[in-house]
Amino acid sequence: MSLSQSSPRGEPSVTELIARRALTAVFQPIVDFDGGTILGYEGLIRGPAGSSLESPGALFDRAARQGQSVALEHAAARICATAFAQLGCEGKLFLNFSADALVALQATHERMIDWLQQCGVAAERLVVELTEQSTIADVRSFAPAVASLREAGIQFALDDYGTANASMNLWVRLQPDVVKIDRFFIDDIANDPLKFEAVRAMQHFAEASGARLVAEGIENAADLIVVRDMGIALGQGFLLGRPDPSASRKLAEPARKALGADHIAVFPGATRTSIAASPSGSMAAAKMIVPAPALPTSATNNDVLDLFNRLPTLHALAVVEQDEPIALINRRSFMDRYALPYHRELFGKRPCMLFANASPVVIEKSMTVEQMAKLLASDDQRYLADGFVITDEGRYVGLGTGESLVRAVTEVRIEAARYANPLTFLPGNIPISSHISRLVGHRVRFHACYVDLNHFKPFNDRYGYWQGDEVLKFAAAVLADVCDPTRDFLGHVGGDDFLILFQSEDWHARVLRAVDAFNTGSLHFYADEDREAGGIHGEDRRGNPTFFGFVTMAIGCVRVEPARGEDARYGSEEIASVAALAKHRAKQDAAGVFVIALDEGAALMHAREGHV
Template identity: 45%
Template sequence: MREQRLQMHWQPLVDLTTRNVIGHEALVRTPEGCAWRNPDHLFAAARREGCAMALERACVQRATAEAGRAGLGLLFVNLSANAVAAWTEDPPRPPHGQHELPLAGVVVELTEHERVRDLDALREVLTRWRAAGAAVALDDFGDGHSSLRLWAELRPEYVKIDKYFVRDVHRSGDKTKTIRALQQLADTFGTQLIAEGIETVDELMVLRDLGLTLGQGYLLGRPQATPCTALPDPVQQALQSRQIWVLPQEQHVIHRGLTAAALLRTAPALPDHASHQDVLELFQRHHDLESVALLDAQQRPVGLIARHTFQEETLHNPYFRELYGRRPAIMHANTQPLCVEVHTPLERLTEVLTSPDQRYLREGFILTENGRYRGLGTSEQLVRRVTEARIEAARHANPLTALPGNVPITQHIERLLHNGQPFVACYADLNHFKVYNDQYGYWRGDGMIRLLARCLTSVCDPRLDFVGHVGGDDFVLLMQSHDWLARVERAVHTFNTEAALLYEASARQAGGIWAEDRHGVRRFHPLTTLSVGVVQVDPAHYVSAESVANAAALAKHHAKQGHVGIQVLSPTAEAPPHCGAGAGAAAAVAAAPVCQ
């Protein structure tokens, strides 16, 4: 520091929308031959010598001086939050005359903000620096436990998303979901987000398509002694592309947040010494009560009596009242009932549905809180809740193929329409599949559907082409690859070839199987093949995801009716605006080229 031998390197910050370098982050480097080979070693030595804050200040002074002379645009300088809070003198000043305000264009990037000791002092210093023209950024957001509080307290102009959330964002639906949540926070606080640590084109394109406008990372420019003024050509070309990247699917977990409390039904109970006559009278007063719990003095369940079991005993034994009326009912109770705490996650209860002890399905189960009786739950409620949750989950991801379901399909079509670039929508469906499924069973039928999923996904570019599973044997492809037709043709050929191998040898030799049709008439059914209806979508002619889906479904219908592999609906002038499944669309399909 005394010899002024600290060196500055500059890493660019890029506007992903305009593809311009808007500023640089100043990063200290040591001279060649220095005992401390990198900044980490340098700052570790400074901490041992008790001059870490002095080193931070020296770096800022040198960075502002050099940047002021070079005119680098925005200048991001790193300072620990505690170093800023302890900065009692005037703020650092670039060379006089560079700006009307001393710190105009300087962004103070707070590091190590998870260990702030004096928030009031930090806020006071930053207020003075902002008055001198500076802006504030939080570094590595998401890496410290107090980051969110500082965001709310300091209202920084910029927040840098920690590189953990950027790395492989194109493969992680959870990370895209986190970034969307950060965008909502940024809108609330009036903050610009900066994605740091961008190292691949896939990460860059997904971040761009998520709506992030500022980025930093080795892909855009490494720290170097000479400031970067333009992006590398591959990055320019990628950002100029109007194609949008397929976003990774978020994991949709069924039952998340649902507990056994959702099944709770308040029901009267009886003490463990209650008689059979007491149980009979309770059932007579409450006609909708299927079971009754028996409780000890501490309100803990010790038994469960089911109405149907109790009625069978009383109806089949004419002397039941005389023999048992005054005797304790617990002698005919299930003394090992299923007791479930109300805070138990619902997915734990799905085991009840497959339990070898089917009494739980007939009698229901007891719900407790801290071991004390709260009420009853029924198997009907449990089945309904689990079914509803699984149906909702299937709308997000098909359980058989794990491909995106209806909700993400719709969302991706909307993204493509909003982007304004033409794309191709394909609707794939199997011919004569029901007969195969009936003949060989659902297990082998599921295998054929999984084969279709593999054939479709294998021909698609995972960055540009989206594959969704509507349900059953219906699939949707949303393609931006320029060679989409060759890809679809390859999928049809591969499926038709491999699907034939799923039949018995005799059926393959005959070219099909004899079976009853849906009207009960026995006839010959050819081997299962694939038909694909294709729509070349001009977003100017479609206003909703539903209209695109309708047109693709109509093209698929014509492909199946015409017994062809691929039917293409071309974006002709005759295709009606806001195309749906109307007569105009049918005319356009009829005029389109057909691929066998």
């Protein structure tokens, strides 16, 4: 049977499509974020327009079934190179190859250089991407194929890094010139702390290995700005430009606007340093797995006893049915019952479910410490003694102990507290200073707004610190609500003091909204009689009886203009000090808001210091 006969509905085979020149090339730009210039294009192949083979997925699936994958890859490379030269494109041409296609190319790489020259594309302009579908059984034997490319002046890239077969092993052993980060890690990176940390780890390794990173799959402005501000130099995605037969020479306007944005990104997780976003707060359950055998429901109590005797350190046993946990048997509870007179004789051959907890605590190994911490606050405390069952997508993988859970939550909370306020989990002084330095270093305009609560101490004295904590958490929620998480940074200095670093253009309206929302909402924390009286009776700092009004919010704002040239006179400490001065003025203002320029505030501070 011929290849054409093997195609459904009489459609042409891949070999025939290549021979008939029915395949076309499209080009997607790869953009250098510095100036928004197009570094080069990735050449992609398409089947006949309007046919079932137009999409590359369908085309390569057909080639795989017909044993023509390598032939299609080589043909696609020639078609893309020819079209690239005919279009007069500048910059690099990125072409995709599987490991098999590269090995086959090695034997004929001189022929490849010949057709590149015939197409008018110099070898130095070519970047060969190893696709993620490539399975390399022996990297050592594959390395010569990469070496032959480099000898010809061709650069080598690792595609879709972080998924499938694109692994750290390949990065270390093949030392690519370019690494393209898979779109999974880039999509929604502006809002996902774990993706951000994963990409930052790739960035550190790229710096050590000398590879250039390309962020793939950029489809919105927020993700582009985060990637740009991380220091990744190159990007690719629909926002920057879609695959196009004519190879667009201009950067798409939304991308140009995003790259030219004068604000810097607030990195995900920075505005709310929860234990879930802390370095050790993810995949915590997986770290606590105690490998332990499980018993089927058909097991007897004698089987349980035998297993506990053979494994004296085992604190519990899981009972499973088709790999799914349905019960848990605690060692101490089981042994205490079994030690009673005649229990072994009476119950030894009975089903093990007789003494089992049929509703054990079951958690997924992907559960974070923050999610697991909720167990500590729940009414069900059985897991402290019994432990708990850990599963992977519902399938039993091991056990965990209450002791390990308490230890993990405590350790991560201590770690988070190093940089975050333990009450609100907002960033503390160190991250605040760091972000001010970033803003100053990037020479962007921003407003540093120092927030304080009037009459908070008398409220705390009257109602107690538990209720006072609720007011502080309410203030944090109000402030977070008025911030744009991609532009504005919210930190908790301590006590009832907060600091917002606004880059939003409508920052003043946001400040007024926060003051109004807090002043209205804070009334709910008072008893009815105090609300009717308009406040509470207490003592001032000197112990004198005083009547205090309601807790209200005051915000002092400092306008910080970008430094000119090499002039960066003010650092994070000076800016925070001027913001504190503005806060004191705001507390005396009827509206609760005071705005001052940084230069003016610094001059007032120096004059006051000189007077003192």
